[in-house]
Amino acid sequence: MRLLLIVTTAIxxxxxxxxxxAKLLQAPTDSWPxxxxxxxxxxxxxxxxxxxxxxxxxxxxWVRRTVVxxxxxxxxNNAAVIKGTPIVINGVMYYTIxxxxxxxxxxxxxxxxxxxWPSKGGWHIGNRGAAAxxxxxxxxxxxxxLVALDMGNGKERWHTSICDLEQFYYASVAPIVIxxxxxxxxxxxxxxxxxxIESHNARTGNLEWRWYAHPEPGTPxxxxxxxxxxxMHGGGMTxxxxxxxxxxxxMYFGTGNPQPVIAGQGRAGSNLYTESIIALNxxxxxxxWYFQPSPHDTHDWDAVQTPVLFDxxxxxxxxxxxxxxxRNGWFFVLDRATGEHILTSExxxxxxxxxxxxxxxxxxxxxxxxxxxxxxxxxxxxxAINWPPPSYSPDTGLFYANAARAWSVYYLYDExxxxxxxxxxxxxxxxxxxxxxxxxxTGKIRWSHKWPGNxxxxxxxxxxxAGGLLFAGDTNSNVVALDPANGNPLWHAGLHTPLTNGPIxxxxxxxxxxxxxxxxxxxxxxxx
Amino acid sequence: MRRLRLAIAATVLFGPILLGQAGPYERQKVxxxxxxxxxxxxxxxxxxxxxxxxxGTETAPDLIRSPLILRDRLGSELGxxxxxxxxxxxxLTPDQVTDLTHFLKQQLEATARNRNPAVPPNVLTGDAQxxxxxxxxxxxxxxxHSATGDLAGVGRRYEPMDLQQRFLFPRSMKPVRATxxxxxxxxxxxxxxxxxxxxxxxxxxxxxxxxxxxxxxLRVEIDDPLRQHHEMLERYTDQDIHNVVRYLETLK
Numbered sequence: 017m018r019l020l021l022i023v024t025t026a027i028x029x030x031x032x033x034x035x036x037x038a039k040l041l042q043a044p045t046d047s048w049p050x051x052x053x054x055x056x057x058x059x060x061x062x063x064x065x066x067x068x069x070x071x072x073x074x075x076x077x078w079v080r081r082t083v084v085x086x087x088x089x090x091x092x093n094n095a096a097v098i099k100g101t102p103i104v105i106n107g108v109m110y111y112t113i114x115x116x117x118x119x120x121x122x123x124x125x126x127x128x129x130x131x132x133w134p135s136k137g138g139w140h141i142g143n144r145g146a147a148a149x150x151x152x153x154x155x156x157x158x159x160x161x162l163v164a165l166d167m168g169n170g171k172e173r174w175h176t177s178i179c180d181l182e183q184f185y186y187a188s189v190a191p192i193v194i195x196x197x198x199x200x201x202x203x204x205x206x207x208x209x210x211x212x213i214e215s216h217n218a219r220t221g222n223l224e225w226r227w228y229a230h231p232e233p234g235t236p237x238x239x240x241x242x243x244x245x246x247x248m249h250g251g252g253m254t255x256x257x258x259x260x261x262x263x264x265x266x267m268y269f270g271t272g273n274p275q276p277v278i279a280g281q282g283r284a285g286s287n288l289y290t291e292s293i294i295a296l297n298x299x300x301x302x303x304x305w306y307f308q309p310s311p312h313d314t315h316d317w318d319a320v321q322t323p324v325l326f327d328x329x330x331x332x333x334x335x336x337x338x339x340x341x342x343r344n345g346w347f348f349v350l351d352r353a354t355g356e357h358i359l360t361s362e363x364x365x366x367x368x369x370x371x372x373x374x375x376x377x378x379x380x381x382x383x384x385x386x387x388x389x390x391x392x393x394x395x396x397x398x399x400a401i402n403w404p405p406p407s408y409s410p411d412t413g414l415f416y417a418n419a420a421r422a423w424s425v426y427y428l429y430d431e432x433x434x435x436x437x438x439x440x441x442x443x444x445x446x447x448x449x450x451x452x453x454x455x456x457x458t459g460k461i462r463w464s465h466k467w468p469g470n471x472x473x474x475x476x477x478x479x480x481x482a483g484g485l486l487f488a489g490d491t492n493s494n495v496v497a498l499d500p501a502n503g504n505p506l507w508h509a510g511l512h513t514p515l516t517n518g519p520i521x522x523x524x525x526x527x528x529x530x531x532x533x534x535x536x537x538x539x540x541x542x543x544x
Numbered sequence: 545m546r547r548l549r550l551a552i553a554a555t556v557l558f559g560p561i562l563l564g565q566a567g568p569y570e571r572q573k574v575x576x577x578x579x580x581x582x583x584x585x586x587x588x589x590x591x592x593x594x595x596x597x598x599x600g601t602e603t604a605p606d607l608i609r610s611p612l613i614l615r616d617r618l619g620s621e622l623g624x625x626x627x628x629x630x631x632x633x634x635x636l637t638p639d640q641v642t643d644l645t646h647f648l649k650q651q652l653e654a655t656a657r658n659r660n661p662a663v664p665p666n667v668l669t670g671d672a673q674x675x676x677x678x679x680x681x682x683x684x685x686x687x688x689h690s691a692t693g694d695l696a697g698v699g700r701r702y703e704p705m706d707l708q709q710r711f712l713f714p715r716s717m718k719p720v721r722a723t724x725x726x727x728x729x730x731x732x733x734x735x736x737x738x739x740x741x742x743x744x745x746x747x748x749x750x751x752x753x754x755x756x757x758x759x760x761x762l763r764v765e766i767d768d769p770l771r772q773h774h775e776m777l778e779r780y781t782d783q784d785i786h787n788v789v790r791y792l793e794t795l796k
Contacts, residue, residue, distance in 0.1 A: 137570075182614045184656060206656040208609055245600075249609055278659070383782065389669040390708060391782050423777050425712065429661040434599050436608055438659035443705075444713045446774055468739045492740045505741045 035105045035148045040193070041262055048104040048520045051145050051190040052405060057259035057324040059407040060480045061521045065528035066543055067483030071497050071507040077529060077542035080125035084116055098533030100145030100190060101477070101518045110148070110167070111538065112155045114140040119170060123524055125540060129170030133157045138186035139204070144257065145190035147198065149218040154198050156187035162200050162216060176221035178202065183209050190257045193218060194267060194298040201254030201269070208275040208436055211252035215301060225301030229254065229271040229289045240285040250283060251275030252290035256320040256403055260298065261336065264353055267298045268325070268338060272318035278386050279430045279439025286311035291319040293340055293348070295355060305355030309342040311377055314385050315368070315426060316397045317344040324408045324415065328457060330358055339456055341406055341417040343399030346378050347454050361459025363452050364400045364421045368393055386426035386440045396424035397442040405518045407478035407486065412500050414462055415454040416478045418488055422447030449491045451503060465503035467491045477518025487530060489515025495532050495539070511539060572617050574650045582647030585640050589633050598651050607648055608655050618642050664705045668790050670783065675791025678784055691795050699793040708789045712777070718769040722746055724756055725763040
């Protein structure tokens, strides 16, 4: 009887919180099991219960406000800001803010458990979300830890250090699980420290490999730096979760700005592997290929935006492709098996290049580097797009970006031969925000929907569905469904504050939900 | 793992290392008086090899990027290192070592915050005469503005960097206005309170609040007083900007 009870309990609780790894290889329907829903980064759902014919009836299903005590950045008065994408597994939603994780009922928003990490510090700028493997949940903390929780009850299983707080690193990225590898990125650009990405064993947390965002000394790529010392302090943080192609067994992510950030005179060269799209073998951490969207960046234009995977024809032949709408305002399509460049185009107008070189990389106009007396540059430091995730719809063949046409003046403050830290900054500016629909075959803008008003960029991610809907946040406080074919608004709901994360969708018991985060609140919508 | 070993070996030799445990939250709080004393110690004993800004020279490493200094608390790492490392002054008193750490931490904190300028940069690099010519001619500024009218004394009122920012990205004295015409009813003009794809609201001249749901039968005409300034961002050259700022600065 005792044995039976144990078995029954195990089935009950294991079943409730268990993530079938096969779910990670499928388009999401009754779950949203990883940051982007699946490994492709498309944020496209095959669900169509909510569609163009009935979206008018989409209405509020539940609201959950997050109230925590303690330090949080970006919200004012210690208010929580949900910047992470929740994951949904077996009817349970898991979401995070810095130092906190919750499990809630995905049907009702009711709390199941709450876990708080005892923080030692670090920058509480945001947390991008959690990852799951079988019955374990993983998230990063600002004080440089990867924490593993029992998904059934929120109890800690283990934690392990992933960076050094003393060197001004911190952690904010959503981990991604590839088989039994938990992939973690790191954050921080106050001081000149190297970026890297790590793999930890999903069962133990043990470090399996670490890949630095710089070449090894003596390699040809190392010649893109003036010295080994500059290279080893050259930045390249890994701010955004990876995508993954199981067939090729390659994971893809972008690297951030080189260091020093604005004052680049001490790091002549293109500064590999900063500002690069990187393909790695997730088992070994070995580099397969790289492509650099912003050689020798001096504008803080992290090239970390989600590399989105899709298949298409190029020159009449089927190709496995990867696309990134990069913070510098340029759109790139590559062959994801080889890294071969396919196309480059502007997805918003920029003023900082002298065109594109033979490799497909934008050529930096020296006149638009930061200057002591200022240089007027577009985009601004916030970028033509930032970390919020884009979407790609295989139904339309369009890549969607919540974008901005933004201006600011870049100043160089430190003219020393060996600047450190930032050594400059941009200031003020004007911006217009819009959703850009980019034809992934040609790079041309198929349609552009400008958000009314002259506000900053809309900092929400996007979600497209087979129901013919593209969900987005505008620059006011609306969650909006656009027609993905032409950008026409079809539905909206006014929230208390603008969206701060990427929308998700899932279907439970025949009801399709759409969930967004806005400030400290999760809003769930459904058709009843 | 080869890659990991290589990278770690390289970083031990050349720069930051990744240690197993995160450090305590509180960094060493800089005591300004101690940092000043530490500056004198640095000048006397350290500056020749580690450089004026402690960023290193060909003969000695960068102390701002040093993991040892980053990890140090009041000499906990630096004191033993000075005794251990060849060519260093092992005779510094504990107080001198503590003062030195305050100086180095002060430099480090300044580096970590140097996205803000220690002193405003000089943006007065243009030619005032050319700026005036642009203002009165190609720039079209004089169509709306006057050096003796609305801009009289502008060079006195703002620091040069603020003047540059306000010229490029003005904050309007006038609000965005709109005229809204419904299919039934008169046109209403007023200051826009809020506009999005779905609704528009404005306040008319009498202070009355009006709101509409937007649709095909509602005509909305926006009058943004800064529209021409926004459009000019496409046309300015950086030299135009520097010349105009130099000219505006002369309007005392």
